[in-house]
Amino acid sequence: xxxxxxxxxxxxxxxxxxxxxxxxxxxxxxxxxxxxxxxxxxxxxxxxxxxxxxxxxxxxxxxxxxxxxxxxxxxxxxxxxxxxxxxxxxxxxxxxxxxxxxxxxxxxxxxxxxxxxxxxxxxxxxxxxxxxxxxxxxxxxxxxxxxxxxxxxxxxxxxxxxxxxxxxxxxxxxxxxxxxxxxxxxxxxxxxxxxxxxxxxxxxxxxxxxxxxxxxx
Numbered sequence: 774x775x776x777x778x779x780x781x782x783x784x785x786x787x788x789x790x791x792x793x794x795x796x797x798x799x800x801x802x803x804x805x806x807x808x809x810x811x812x813x814x815x816x817x818x819x820x821x822x823x824x825x826x827x828x829x830x831x832x833x834x835x836x837x838x839x840x841x842x843x844x845x846x847x848x849x850x851x852x853x854x855x856x857x858x859x860x861x862x863x864x865x866x867x868x869x870x871x872x873x874x875x876x877x878x879x880x881x882x883x884x885x886x887x888x889x890x891x892x893x894x895x896x897x898x899x900x901x902x903x904x905x906x907x908x909x910x911x912x913x914x915x916x917x918x919x920x921x922x923x924x925x926x927x928x929x930x931x932x933x934x935x936x937x938x939x940x941x942x943x944x945x946x947x948x949x950x951x952x953x954x955x956x957x958x959x960x961x962x963x964x965x966x967x968x969x970x971x972x973x974x975x976x977x978x979x980x981x982x983x984x985x986x987x988x989x990x
Contacts, residue, residue, distance in 0.1 A: 775936060775937060777879045777927070778873065781940065782909075783964065784821070787862055797816050797848060799851040800848040808837055815834060824887065831848075861898070867899075873984060873985060874903055882895070883908050883923055888910060892909075934954045939957045940959075941957070941959070941969075942966070947973065958975060
């Protein structure tokens, strides 16, 4: 049996798409009041490799020539204001987590979102206690697809790579798992279904209820 499931956050556990997009556009308006709004689908294409790259790509899309670090600070301020405005667990996630916990499967989160924000979201949605560890940007020295965070979780939770799965919605998650010799399952309900399938995860999941199949795999 798989002893550990490591889950991505955005696009896997939670649908945070509207809050992220609204925060990006709010930050751009603060920095350049005449900036045109970037559509949701375009912003989602920029998500998954950390907030700085999200901001850099958004600045390029809006054709705004500003310092990326300055813009990042503004974006993070805007995002902190609306972390839980519309963000919700995907349907079926709460039930799936409860079932896995009852079965004795250890759960953890590995995300490129800042760790403090990630924990605030999970606490606000009432599921933080389901996870043995929640690691995000600032908690580990490198972001996915670098495997350092995943390897740290395996070490701290004393689980060998062959007894774990990483579950995510993007090619970044597939690359992270491969680099740590961990099996990887794709969340087809997430932000990047096409890129995820192209990356070739070991298994595709159509619904969060299928997470229980990994614990028995």
